[in-house]
Amino acid sequence: MPQPLSSKESSLFRQVIRNYEGKQYKKGIKVADQILRKNPNHGDTLAMKALIINSQGRPEEAFALAKVALRNDMKSHVCWHVYGLLYRAEKNFEEAIKAYKFALKLEPESQQIQRDLALLQVQMRDYQGYIESRRAMLQARPQIRQNWTALAIAHHLAGNLASAEDVLTKYEETLKNLPQKPDIEHSEALLYKNTIIAEAGETERALEHLQAACKGCLDRLTVMEMKADYFLRLGRDQEAERAYRALIDRNPEYRMYYEGLEKSLGPKDDRASLKYVYDEIAEKNPRGDAARRIPLGFLQGDNFLEAADMYLRRMLNKGVPSTFANVKSLYADTFKRDTIQDLAEGYLTIEAHNPAPQTNGTDEKPANGDTSKFRSSVLYFLAQHYNYHLSRRLDKALEYIDKAIEISSTSVDYHMTRARIWKHYGNLQKASEVMEYARTLDEKDRYINTKAAKYQLRNDENDAALKTMSKFTRNETAGGPLGDLHEMQCMWYITEDGESYLRQLKLGLSLKRFTAIFDIFDVWQEDQFDFHSFSLRKGQIRAYIDMVRWEDRLREHPFYSRAAISAVRAFVLLHDKPHLAHDSLTNGTHGGDKDFGKLDSNERKKALKKAKKEQQRQEKADAVKREEKKISTGGTTADGEPKKADTDPLGLKLAQTAEPLKDTMKFLNPLLEFNSINIEAQNVGFEVFIRKIKEAGPLPPKISEVIIADLTPLLPSEDTSLSKHNDAFLSKHSQSPSHIYSALRTRHLLSPDSSRSQDEKILLDTLDLPNISMQEAREGLDLLKDWNSGSLAEYRAKAAKKYPRATAFVDGKATNGENKA
Structure with missing residues (x-):
């Protein structure tokens, strides 16, 4: 039991608690000291003082004082609760839980201790303990809906879906009259119960519950999405089709709705019919993009050519900057990639008096009077096309973006693309300079500001990058x-x-x-x-x-x-x-x-x-x-608490x-x-x-079995040494730079004292391989650096001749950021 205080001091103790809750820490300590002058061994006051001291950023002093409080009053639930709060502040949740449980034994009716314990249990994913705590809280106060919901959540997170549903059902049974128009809490509870039923695999019952109990739920969009999903899972395709069409009418740009619609329509064998569906949706949404872009993914041959032509003309005519980003996912198909390339190249030859015929079904006017807009859009598209890794030709990319900049010299997007091209060339210094110039064209744009800083960091200009970022930070x-x-x-x-x-x-x-x-x-x-x-x-x-x-x-x-x-x-x-x-x-x-x-x-x-x-x-x-x-x-932190100096x-x-x-x-x-x-x-x-x-040491039998099964095809036979096996691997993959590097590294692991002159020559010869990329050439350079090779200068000279625009081989600068987006 807590040590007794006089009525006046009890009032002061309550004042200490209010001071702590109101973050009036200096006042709280002053009042606590006033109590302790007459009762120096009062455990609860010492504990509260420790809690306030901890909030002031002095955890070691707080823990020492809390231990004194416990020694003075081991049977005080306040002292044990505070001890748990101190451990909680130090993120030592295991010890905090122990302290809370001890406090709860001393004061089993305390809702505050029970709640703190429950919160830590779910934080630590102790779901069984969380269930017990929430059950105790429900039994103590069954009239509060939150306690029912919390117990259902505890069962749900523990994987007991039937128990979770049962808790929610029992609460509904305690209500004399269900709300005719649910409030937000009841609406969410109904939808939550529905998700539990669906997670249990009872889709038919989930649909019935949705249609019966959730009709008036406030989140109507979620109800529509659930209904469409359930129809699709149950094979009720016609109803699913209607449901997804209704969703598309609400949001014609959400890709997942179209995926659901396609599934409800059955297999894609009849692409013409599917294309008709998309054309119908596109006609209803003249400004929409998704219904025009998505068919490009499943159309083939002449049908793709026609649809791609209409799509590209429409987008380029409007000068949409994201046109290439919209279609680049199609490039995995070489036919589609080449078709798009041919179409875009062909647009440059269109006569200036009719650069982009009007597309049927839109309210966009043709750019007859603005040939430069259409031409610059095409040039920008082609620059991105030839800069993309699946269609990369950096010389053409640079040529096209330079022509686009001639038309619109103040376009931030064009200069950003030019910077990316220089990045892929391997000239990070030039890329950083161009991106910084792009930033100066619109100094109020946060995106281009961060892009410029990123390119400076890729070029190891850390101070310059921080200065660039400081334009949009709170520097005070x-x-x-x-x-x-x-x-x-x-x-x-x-x-x-x-x-x-x-x-x-x-x-x-x-x-x-x-x-x-x-x-x-x-x-x-x-x-x-x-x-x-x-x-x-x-x-x-x-x-x-x-x-x-x-x-x-x-x-x-x-x-x-x-x-x-x-x-x-x-x-x-x-x-x-x-x-x-x-x-x-x-x-x-x-x-x-x-x-x-x-x-x-x-x-x-x-x-x-x-x-x-x-x-x-x-x-x-x-x-x-x-x-x-x-x-x-x-x-100080955002909460006004003292921040530790670094x-x-x-x-x-x-x-x-x-x-x-x-x-x-x-x-x-x-x-x-x-x-x-x-x-x-x-x-x-x-x-x-x-x-x-x-x-x-020996591995467990099951692990050994898996390792042996996977490694056996890779290991040499018993009469072949590892060195010979590695040499055979090198010979087999003599046209692949990455395989060559792996084999040479392995060779020097097996024979670290062997001569490296032959291997250095192999590395030099990899630069003559027709398929070697600049990144792979840089990996070869890094390997020579690891060996402290005397062939570094020769390798750099040869690589610099092969990649004249790259800086890594000119000065040996160690950078590796050029291939990241």
Whole structure:
């Protein structure tokens, strides 16, 4: 039992609670101290003071005080509840749950403790515990609808669909009169119940429930979509067709409605009839695009030629910038790609007096009086066509975009495409310059601003990119533009910045950025906590279920995969070349190109000493720069809470880790768990585990059986050595650069001390292969760098002659961003 207080002090204690809830922390501590002067060992007051101190950003002091409170009053549910809240703030949910359960034993009627426990249980996906907590809350207060809904959700998330439906049904039975016109909460509850029935596989009953109980639901669009889906699943095609046509009438641009309509119409063998359906819809929607674009996917031969011609003329005549983006998915079909190319090329020969005949069924006027508009649209389309990887001819792409710019020199889109062409040439410096010029044509456009910054980062112009981004950030915030980008969770920028520093071997800054991405995903995972109760209050149950399931697969997100893979590569570099931890600020100039592993002990000590000295000099310079820009100031969060100052703004502590392979597991484990089909994730995982000698020891029989079954066709026979097997692989794939690189890497793993002169010649000869791409040529250059080869200059000269517009071979600049969108 809590220690008793006098009536006056009890009133003061209630004031402490109000101060805490109102975030009046200084007043709260003042009042708590007033109580403690007379009752210095009062556990509840000490606990509340600890809670306030924790809210002020002093967790260690708060925990120490909370332990004192518990020692003074072990049987106080307030002390145990506060102890759980402190652990909750530290994200130690397991210990918080233990504390909550102990508090609940002392005060089983406390709704607040029960609710806090339930929220943590669902956060931790302890669904069985969540069911028990929600059942107890329902029994305590059965008159509240939220308690019924929450118990149904608990059963649903645990996979007990029948129990979830039963809970909702029992609540409906307690209502004397169902609302004639449902409010939002009842409407959502009915639709939620319907989704549960459908998830259980009872489509017929779900349809019956939808038609009977959900007719008056406020979300009419969802009801229509569910009904169309159920009709389709049940094979009631005519009703499904009518339902999807009604949906298309509401939104004629939504692709999924057309997919449902096609399924309801049966097989696509009769393409003429299907085309008639789309023509009918297009006639009803003269300004629509989907009904005209979608048929291009299933039409063939002359029918495709006619439809593509009409579509392209219509779009180019209006000067729609997204025309190429709309049709590029057709390029997987070579006939369609070539047909579109021939049509677009042919438009350039159309007489100026009639560039684009009017298309039937539209209210668009022909561009008879504006030949330049049509011509520039065609040139822009062709520039994108020849820049696309399935139809790439960069010389023609550059020719066409230059002609388009001659007609419209202030078009931002045209200059952006020109920048992309230079990017694909491999000249990132030129690409960055052109994109920056495009930005100056419309300085109020945020999109072109971010594009310019991205191209600057690809060219490793980090300071210039941050300056560009600062035009649209709150620069007065703590940390300046960079601090605001982190605060706004601008993941594309943080990721690109980290990859740029990784290319420059500035591993501290690189890991700093990737760790920021990791922390953002932690924040996303933490942010769901408030929605466990918010969604119940607002009645948005279906959206809540979707959110929980999305959070369960959160680390599948491409941004996490990309940052994690790069972080693992950085840690592997630190494991293989420890001097880079001290060398990362100087762009690898103090040993970055040396084979550090082959230095003797004295040379290694000298290299590390030199790197550390240079790092200390750089640290001092950066400290002055940081002070001037106030990069590492604390400030406050959006909630007004104190923000911790960044004590390691350059990531030096991250780079100077004593156990890089151990640190990499934080990134690698979620990557392998949620992105197991990602080949890059498997590759970096192998690089880590091979260094940790993870394969040592016998494998479980089932795993061994799978591995042997998959590897047997790839392994050499018993009388063939691995070296001979690798040589045979090299001979078999002598026309494929990527296969050649793999074979040469394997050769030097098998025989690290063998002569490399022959292999260097093989690498030089790959540049003569007719199918080698510039990216593959750069991989060959990187391989020579790894070997510290004396043939680097010769390779660069030969590659520069083959790719005269690329910069990577001219100055040896290490960039790898040119093939990303």
